[in-house]
Amino acid sequence: xxxxxxxxxxxxxxxxxxxxxxxxxxxxxxxxxxxxxxxxxxxxxxxxxxxxxxxxxxxxxxxxxxxxxxxxxxxxxxxxxxxxxxxxxxxxxxxxxxxxxxxxxxxxxxxxxxxxxxxxxxxxxxxxxxxxxxxxxxxxxxxxxxxxxxxxxxxxxxxxxxxxxxxxxxxxxxxxxxxxxxxxxxxxxxxxxxxxxxxxxxxxxxxxxxxxxxxxxxxxxxxxxxxxxxxxxxxxxxxxxxxxxxxxxxxxxxxxxxxx
Numbered sequence: 001x002x003x004x005x006x007x008x009x010x011x012x013x014x015x016x017x018x019x020x021x022x023x024x025x026x027x028x029x030x031x032x033x034x035x036x037x038x039x040x041x042x043x044x045x046x047x048x049x050x051x052x053x054x055x056x057x058x059x060x061x062x063x064x065x066x067x068x069x070x071x072x073x074x075x076x077x078x079x080x081x082x083x084x085x086x087x088x089x090x091x092x093x094x095x096x097x098x099x100x101x102x103x104x105x106x107x108x109x110x111x112x113x114x115x116x117x118x119x120x121x122x123x124x125x126x127x128x129x130x131x132x133x134x135x136x137x138x139x140x141x142x143x144x145x146x147x148x149x150x151x152x153x154x155x156x157x158x159x160x161x162x163x164x165x166x167x168x169x170x171x172x173x174x175x176x177x178x179x180x181x182x183x184x185x186x187x188x189x190x191x192x193x194x195x196x197x198x199x200x201x202x203x204x205x206x207x208x209x210x211x212x213x214x215x216x217x218x219x220x221x222x223x224x225x226x227x228x229x230x231x232x233x234x235x236x237x238x239x240x241x242x243x244x245x246x247x248x249x250x251x252x253x254x255x256x257x258x259x260x
Contacts (some may be wrong), residue, residue: 003086005006007178007244008226009226009227009228009229010226010227010244011225012121012179012180012183012229013229013238013244014236014244014247015178015179016179016183016187016200016240016250017200017202017244017245018175018196018239018248018251018252019172019175019176019179019187019200020187020199020200020201021248021249021252022168022171022172022175022252023172023191024197024198024258025163025169025252026169026170026172027196027197027248029161029164029165029168030165030185032157032161033154033157035160036150036153036154036157040147040150040154041239043143043146043147043150044147046130046143047140047143047147050136050139050140050142050143052135053136054133054140056135057084057129057132057133057136058133061126061129061130061133063128064066064122064125064126064129067118067122068119068122068123071109071115071116071118071119071122072115073113074111074115075112075115075116077113078108078109078111078112079108079112082105082108082109082112083109085101085104085105085108086101086105087103087165089101090104112141121174122170124221151219163259164259164260167259167260170257171255171259180202186238187199187200187238190236190237190238191195193236193260194235194236194237195205195208198237199237199238200237200238200239200240201232201237201239201240202236202239202241202245202246203215203220203223203239203240203241203242203244205218208232208234208235208237208239211232211234211235211237213232213233213235215235215239220241223240223241224241224243226240226241227246
C-alpha cells in the first residue's frame with residue numbers, strides 16, 4: 001500500500017494506460033468470439049427444451065395408449081355383464097326383474113358405445129401426437145447438428161485464444177493491484193460508460209482518441225507534464241500524452257507477444 005502512495009502521477013498514468021492496453025487486448029479476443037458463446041448457450045437451451053418436449057410427447061402418447069387399454073377392458077367387462085344379465089333374464093320370475101335387467105343391459109351397451117367413441121378419439125390423438133413427435137424429432141436433430149457445428153467453431157477459437165486470455169486476465173488483476181482504489185474505481189466506471197471500453201486514451205491530432213472534441217493547447221501542455229491526472233471534459237476519459245502512450249504500447253506489445 002505504501003508503494004501506491006509514493007507513486008508519482010506519471011507512474012500512475014503509465015500503470016493505468018498499461019491496464020487499459022491489457023483490458024483492450026482482452027476485449028479484442030472476446031470480440032473475435034463475438035456472439036458465439038451466447039449463440040451456443042441459446043442452442044443448448046433450445047436442444048434441452050426440444051428433448052423435454054419429446055419426453056412429454058412420448059409420455060402423453062403412453063397415457064393415451066393406456067387410456068385405450070382401459071376402455072378396451074371396460075368394453076370386455078360390459079360385454080361380459082351384458083351376457084350375464086341376458087342369461088339371468090331367462091330365469092326371471094316377474095316383469096319387474098326382467099325390466100330391471102333390461103335397464104342394466106341397456107346401460108352396459110351404452111358403456112360399450114361410449115368407450116368405442118373414446119377409443120376412436122384417442123386414435124385420432126395418437127396420429128396427431130405421432131406427427132408432432134416426428135416434426136419435433138426432425139427439429140431436434142437439426143438443432144443438435146447445428147449446435148455441434150457452432151461448438152466446433154467456438155472450441156477452435158478458444159483453443160487459439162484461451163491461453164492468452166487467461167494470462168491477460170491474470171496480468172490485468174496484477175496491474176489493478178498497483179493502482180489505488182479510488183483511481184481504479186474511476187477507471188472501471190469510465191470503461192463501463194463508454195462503448196469501446198477505452199477509459200484511458202492518448203491525444204491524437206489535438207483531440208482525445210475516439211473523440212472529435214479538440215483539447216485546448218494549454219491543457220495538452222499540462223497533460224504532457226504528467227503532473228496531474230486530467231480527464232476529457234466531454235467523454236470523461238483519462239488523458240495521456242502521445243509519447244507516454246507510444247512508450248507503453250511498445251512495452252506492452254512485447255508482453256502480449258510473450259503471452260501468445
